[in-house]
Amino acid sequence: MSHPILNDQLQSLDDQGLATTLACLADTCKTISQQLKRGELAGILGAAGNENVQGEEQKKLDVIANDLIKSALGACEPVRGIASEEEDDVVGLRESAGLLVTFDPLDGSSNIDINSMVGTIFSILPGQSTGPVTEAEFLQPGRNQVAAGYVLYGPSTMLALTTGNGVDMYTLDPVSGDFLLTREANIPEATKEFAINMSNQRFWAPAVQTYIAELLQGAEGPRGKNYNMRWVAAMVADVHRVLCRGGVFMYPWDQRDPNKPGKLRLMYEANPMGFLVEQAGGQCCTPEGPILDLQPEKIHQRVPVILGAAEEVSRCVGMHS
Numbered sequence: 001m002s003h004p005i006l007n008d009q010l011q012s013l014d015d016q017g018l019a020t021t022l023a024c025l026a027d028t029c030k031t032i033s034q035q036l037k038r039g040e041l042a043g044i045l046g047a048a049g050n051e052n053v054q055g056e057e058q059k060k061l062d063v064i065a066n067d068l069i070k071s072a073l074g075a076c077e078p079v080r081g082i083a084s085e086e087e088d089d090v091v092g093l094r095e096s097a098g099l100l101v102t103f104d105p106l107d108g109s110s111n112i113d114i115n116s117m118v119g120t121i122f123s124i125l126p127g128q129s130t131g132p133v134t135e136a137e138f139l140q141p142g143r144n145q146v147a148a149g150y151v152l153y154g155p156s157t158m159l160a161l162t163t164g165n166g167v168d169m170y171t172l173d174p175v176s177g178d179f180l181l182t183r184e185a186n187i188p189e190a191t192k193e194f195a196i197n198m199s200n201q202r203f204w205a206p207a208v209q210t211y212i213a214e215l216l217q218g219a220e221g222p223r224g225k226n227y228n229m230r231w232v233a234a235m236v237a238d239v240h241r242v243l244c245r246g247g248v249f250m251y252p253w254d255q256r257d258p259n260k261p262g263k264l265r266l267m268y269e270a271n272p273m274g275f276l277v278e279q280a281g282g283q284c285c286t287p288e289g290p291i292l293d294l295q296p297e298k299i300h301q302r303v304p305v306i307l308g309a310a311e312e313v314s315r316c317v318g319m320h321s
């Protein structure tokens with residue numbers, strides 16, 4: 001069976017600037033994948049010894065992946081500016097270019113040191129001006145994204161990509177070095193699988209407490225079926241599972257820190273995953289409604305996330321009203 005090659009598929013896009021940018025991101029992620037494969041041998045595991053702007057400890061690989069993507073996009077003609085989870089501020093690249101890229105260079109950082117799954121998440125927005133690049137220009141609803149995707153560094157390296165016409169999944173062929181199209185994502189409306197960090201249960205809002213309590217009651221409870229639970233602790237891997245076989249994934253609001261209404265970042269995690277999930281037939285919401293309709297207020301903004309099977313997301317959101 002022959003699998004189409006990513007770069008051939010990209011050539012058929014109307015926007016060749018977008019195609020160039022996506023090819024650049026895919027190539028850089030191949031380099032990150034190679035570094036990860038060498039693991040401890042490359043001396044790149046462990047803490048970098050500093051914190052990012054959000055007060056989180058940076059791993060060496062957070063910094064390495066960020067620098068690789070930043071430098072590759074710095075040389076990528078169609079890119080006007082970038083924003084990264086690991087950068088304090090947005091970075092202007094060239095005023096004449098038309099695309100803005102936001103990214104989480106390494107998602108699931110706490111998995112690095114145990115040789116478990118991590119990934120790179122990216123989102124591409126249209127530029128809004130021909131003047132200097134500003135943070136305000138990035139603050140567009142996720143609905144404006146022209147493309148979004150992630151690369152999952154797992155037993156095989158996989159790229160999931162949407163340009164607004166479904167979600168294609170590519171597997172990196174270690175022999176040819178090409179990303180080959182291997183499947184399309186599809187999220188069934190119903191599921192029996194959920195993903196949430198249960199250790200935060202006592203901090204959740206009452207609606208989430210009730211929703212999860214019903215799932216845990218299984219066949220004897222109001223849902224009338226048994227649910228299984230999974231938690232990889234890397235959003236990229238948990239969402240990949242949902243895109244491949246369905247399920248519901250949540251990182252809800254909790255009361256631990258009033259400055260963090262949720263853990264996940266809108267511009268680097270929630271919006272790109274929301275675009276992918278909607279394109280695969282699922283839903284991605286906060287308790288107030290679809291994430292893609294949110295008007296961002298800050299580049300490093302955090303949001304509660306409920307995504308996946310439509311039946312579960314609408315039930316959980318509905319319990320908040």
Ligand SMILES: O=P(O)(O)OC[C@H]1O[C@](O)(COP(=O)(O)O)[C@@H](O)[C@@H]1O
Pocket residue numbers: 056085104106107108109110197233234235236251263
């Ligand atoms: O430590 P917890 O509560 O399991 O949180 C895991 C979540 O945090 C994250 O790792 C945050 O992402 P980063 O690793 O990019 O900071 C998500 O990928 C994941 O879903």
Ligand SMILES: [Mg+2]
Pocket residue numbers: 104106107108235269
């Ligand atoms: Mg992340």
Ligand SMILES: [Mg+2]
Pocket residue numbers: 062085104105106107108109
């Ligand atoms: Mg990260």
